[in-house]
Amino acid sequence: xxxxxxxxxxxxxxxxxxxxxxxxxxxxxxxxxxxxxxxxxxxxxxxxxxxxxxxxxxxxxxxxxxxxxxxxxxxxxxxxxxxxxxxxxxxxxxxxxxxxxxxxxxxxxxxxxxxxxxxxxxxxxxxxxxxxxxxxxxxxxxxxxxxxxxxxxxxxxxxxxxxxxxxxxxxxxxxxxxxxxxxxxxxxxxxxxxxxxxxxxxxxxxxxxxxxxxxxxxxxxxxxxxxxxxxxxxxxxxxxxxxxxxxxxxxxxxxxxxxxxxxxxxxxxxxxxxxxxxxxxxxxxxxxxxxxxxxxxxxxxxxxxxxxxxxxxxxxxxxxxxxxxxxxxxxxxxxxxxxxxxxxxxxxxxxxxxxxxxxxxxxxxxxxxxxxxxxxxxxxxxxxxxxxxxxxxxxxxxxxxxxxxxxxxxxxxxxxxxxxxxxxxxxxxxxxxxxxxxxxxxxxxx
Numbered sequence: 001x002x003x004x005x006x007x008x009x010x011x012x013x014x015x016x017x018x019x020x021x022x023x024x025x026x027x028x029x030x031x032x033x034x035x036x037x038x039x040x041x042x043x044x045x046x047x048x049x050x051x052x053x054x055x056x057x058x059x060x061x062x063x064x065x066x067x068x069x070x071x072x073x074x075x076x077x078x079x080x081x082x083x084x085x086x087x088x089x090x091x092x093x094x095x096x097x098x099x100x101x102x103x104x105x106x107x108x109x110x111x112x113x114x115x116x117x118x119x120x121x122x123x124x125x126x127x128x129x130x131x132x133x134x135x136x137x138x139x140x141x142x143x144x145x146x147x148x149x150x151x152x153x154x155x156x157x158x159x160x161x162x163x164x165x166x167x168x169x170x171x172x173x174x175x176x177x178x179x180x181x182x183x184x185x186x187x188x189x190x191x192x193x194x195x196x197x198x199x200x201x202x203x204x205x206x207x208x209x210x211x212x213x214x215x216x217x218x219x220x221x222x223x224x225x226x227x228x229x230x231x232x233x234x235x236x237x238x239x240x241x242x243x244x245x246x247x248x249x250x251x252x253x254x255x256x257x258x259x260x261x262x263x264x265x266x267x268x269x270x271x272x273x274x275x276x277x278x279x280x281x282x283x284x285x286x287x288x289x290x291x292x293x294x295x296x297x298x299x300x301x302x303x304x305x306x307x308x309x310x311x312x313x314x315x316x317x318x319x320x321x322x323x324x325x326x327x328x329x330x331x332x333x334x335x336x337x338x339x340x341x342x343x344x345x346x347x348x349x350x351x352x353x354x355x356x357x358x359x360x361x362x363x364x365x366x367x368x369x370x371x372x373x374x375x376x377x378x379x380x381x382x383x384x385x386x387x388x389x390x391x392x393x394x395x396x397x398x399x400x401x402x403x404x405x406x407x408x409x410x411x412x413x414x415x416x417x418x419x420x421x422x423x424x425x426x427x428x429x430x431x432x433x434x435x436x437x438x439x440x441x442x443x444x445x446x
Contacts, residue, residue, distance in 0.1 A: 001043045017043035046084040049091040063099045071103035075115035079244040107244040132316045136254045139262045139308040140327025147265045163232040167217045170238035179217040192218040229256035235263045239270035242294035266302040305438035331440045338437040346429045348383040354419035362395040
């Protein structure tokens with residue numbers, strides 16, 4: 001809000017906002033100024049429409065136009081669904097004269113668009129859709145085990161050209177650890193998450209817009225409505241919970257039309273963290289199944305061997321040719337016979353009856369003798385260490401490839417996941433069919 005209000009005021013349009021950063025006294029003063037027609041544009045969160053101090057004021061104002069930004073939040077199918085967004089239509093019903101209503105979002109598929117029109121009670125709406133493609137965003141995914149090492153290597157390679165970058169982490173702990181590490185390495189780094197005080201968050205925002213940082217490490221509490229044109233790279237330290245969230249967040253880069261590197265660092269732990277966060281933050285239990293579908297789609301995206309941009313745009317109902325500018329389009333993808341390795345993984349699933357998680361199976365095949373392996377005596381199985389020449393990341397990637405290709409299935413039994421070898425998987429174990437994997441040249445050279 002602050003960003004956009006400042007932009008309006010700099011252009012001579014009196015604007016203000018009502019937000020949680022204001023003290024009670026400031027809130028009362030600002031509401032009085034609104035009553036006295038001091039402003040042409042007012043920014044508020046939907047929750048404010050139903051607050052005691054503003055609800056009556058809202059219905060008494062002469063309003064010409066209401067614009068709903070981040071309108072995907074209205075829809076139950078939108079990735080940032082918020083209940084009060086859904087009730088905006090109820091507040092509009094209380095106005096003596098219905099103004100022009102418009103809704104904006106960068107990430108809405110057909111189902112979300114229908115929800116927006118219905119819940120805002122739009123009458124004969126005109127729907128304007130531009131392409132979802134942002135050609136200057138260069139998307140890549142790195143299957144990395146030591147993510148901090150990658151970030152340091154990435155920044156060191158760009159040290160002479162760093163303008164400004166954003167690094168998103170899923171948890172405050174990851175954000176704090178990474179920011180401390182970058183600070184120790186001598187980078188000018190900011191930290192932003194919801195656990196900071198209002199004063200601290202305001203200071204970080206001011207420094208960010210004043211270009212005081214080379215890097216800002218943040219949780220997804222930062223960025224909605226962000227309009228800054230010189231962000232040159234966006235790194236996701238953890239996998240976002242949905243494709244819409246991911247595209248929203250990388251969409252904050254390269255707004256000046258110049259190139260922006262968008263790199264997702266994927267690790268198996270990301271799936272577990274997202275699942276736990278989903279359960280803790282979900283408003284309704286029925287959304288858990290939906291969030292699980294989003295998560296599966298993100299895992300599939302992370303393991304793509306075809307154009308990343310093409311996959312994203314297809315999700316939004318837009319078809320395009322391979323972009324020629326993403327990590328996969330710029331890499332040599334080779335077909336490699338991975339039958340033997342796939343058989344070893346399926347054999348491990350058979351010997352453990354599928355009752356161990358993907359990470360444990362990878363550790364066992366790698367021959368990593370950790371405490372869990374010892375406790376479950378998995379080191380005594382014949383499959384222990386039979387893929388010692390592979391990294392855990394490579395093994396995890398191949399397990400996921402086998403799931404996506406239909407040789408393995410994940411099911412839930414008594415709230416625990418279990419791997420099931422499918423009919424096709426049995427054929428693969430017996431050697432009746434082969435598994436030809438698509439591998440990036442970089443992975444072949446590991």
